[in-house]
Amino acid sequence: MRILLSAIYPYAFLLLYLIIPFDNYIRALPNILMAILVVAFPFIVKKEDFKKLKSLPIAIFLILFAYLLIDSFSSGRLLEDFNIIKKIMIAAGLAILYIPVADAKKINGAIIFSSLAAILFSVYNFVLITDATGGFALGDSPQVIESLLIDRLYLGLLCTFSILISFQGIQKKYHPNNNYYLANILINALFIILIASKIAVVSLFILLLIKQFYGQRKIWKILIAAFAITAVVGLFFVIRNEQSIQSSQKENLKNPPAFIENSMTYELRAVVWNCAQTIINEDGFTLTGIGFDATKDELVACYKTQISDIEKSEKFVSKRYNTHNQFLDFYLSAGFIALFIFLAFVVVSFITNRKQFFPTAMLAILLMYCMVENLFHRQIGAYYVGFILIVLITSAKPAENNSLK
Template sequence: MKNVIKQNAFDYLIYILILTLFFSKALPNILLVLLSLLYLKDLNLKDYKKTFSAGTILFVLLLYLFFKSLIYGSIVYDLKVYKGMLLLFWFSLILRKITDIERFKFFILLGINACIVSSLFLIGMFFYKNHTLPFANTAEVNNLLLLERPYIGFVAVLGFLLSVEKAVVSIKQKWIYILNAIVLLLFIILISARISIITIFCIAVVYFLFYYKVQWYKKILFTASIIVLFGIIVMTNKNISERFFIKNNIEESLKVASDYEPRIVIWNCANKMTAKKDFLLLSGFSGYETITNNFLDCYATTIENQSKKEYFLSEKFNSHNQFIDFYLIGGLLGLVLFVSFFIKLFYEAKSNFFAIAIAISFLLFFFVENIFYRQFGCYLFAIFILNLVPQKKVSNA
């Protein structure tokens, strides 16, 4: 009885952490300290089997980067990034003690819905006052959302996948989860979250090509229909078309994209810095401080527009691409290890469509954001990639 009470307390602390994760930076960390104490108190190393998994490859990558920083003497600065990766591994170990995976998923979905509903309330208040929605390319967007647009869109994608999975395996609440999935999908379209829209359509294509059991010509028909639908949404929705820089011709679209898409400047700078003498093809730069300074130097010398230059220098934009980031800091060794992690992850998850869908979501998001730079991103990675993706059981909750 005592063990049951202790386990229930542990589980509910995790549920509270999940619910607060979308609203606070400090509270999840406080709860993590409490969970860590409970976890260490009952720690039994015999409960953990030594297995070679995708997480193992990622841990090897972290060890490689950590010892490389020690050798170059850049560990103090680099720990700003590595501490997030350490957190995600530690949190994933704690999450393994959860006894009810379906209830855990329910609380994740509850937290995501609370975040989306709060944002919809702010959007509604703005529309009531201004009779317009600023979801094209304005600075007002992030003031209307609880998280920055790419992250709240990404969270909505994860919630959409959990809702669809629940609708498939649930019996009593099927239509509630279907409705929830529709609301989350409409929210993604409403806020014109580019990478999230692309992710949903890519997942749909993967489903029809590899998991939908019909004749091959029907697979092609469904896939083509998805692509056409994507084109219609992009071309007919004004906010989304502006987010994708759709103009009268390709030249005009490219010009607008170069003016308003920071990643074009950032990735160009990342490419230029790899030509520097202190960049080693096999192991990358000596540390993150060098990379940061290289980005700032590039922004200062390549951006002609003064206000744009000041914006980039004040924001100190990182690479906004986790693959580029590991290439810059770890060279080919770092990049190969990170790519190997995803290859192993997809191999482990191939029999479960929803696990594959989550893996695809993170893969695509890594192309536009450095998730490991943010505590919130590390928590999400630990929850979904290191814990939910490996789950083999499907419950009829």
């Protein structure tokens, strides 16, 4: 029995990360795979496997989960907040469930194939929608927004993972796999540009800048770093001007479709962050927070009073938009203690892995996406944070993660 479970377990783990983007279409399968992993784990894990968890960043992340659980329970809001805490548990759980697996490369391969499958699915949908509507447009167009397999932000995150993994896999000496990695980088980068995922584009330029600090210092690296900094600054000003562009689009379209309105991410975040700042100013310093559900209630109350446009106000209230910033969410919902622990996890992780590009780049991606999204409010976000935790584990113990059990 143990031999059979040991044979199935790694492939169940790989299949889980392969099908994550298709969660809306095969919702039951990820839960089934998670159940298989949880049930099989006690039978196949060995005592020496737990040595992989001897990592300070992982310990801090587990402390964050424990604190959120205790804070919610002691405040009498565990039932209301458990939906969010559960997703943090999923991220931590995936890191723990990984330890019997000893092949990080195959998990990386699952991410690459998952990204390609999501791209193919989205392109196929785009062709069908374009044929049905008779129009062709890219970027923020209705065709693109409707054709994507998952939200643009998370699809951009997946493509960024795929590009980074492929770049890391390229060998300096000639190897046949180099051609496949280069092709994958080109496909994913082109797709990110076509769907206009701004946070993914910014992330790639930041990663390009970070890479210049690794390896030999050469003059061309300085030029690349200067180009990356210039590009990021330029993109920042483009995003800043997006609000005025979207306002003119609204004037030209009296009744824009819902998916066009949902694509206006800059304006959405500007309103949400303003309300979050208002709540912080009114409530003052908080050590333990008001709860994840109560934070949404206060944001909704702010939308009702701060948004003058009735139609827009009703939309924000009905959607119950969260803070769209993981740091703000932790502070408002679980207080300064939760924010401090999460920041400690990020800082300690950077310090621990500063000599390795791959985990440092993954942490940079986590940091950038946490600035514009509440990753723990979506199950797909929890899965991908779990993947980052796995990268931290495998980077700390590379010799123990190079063969499949």
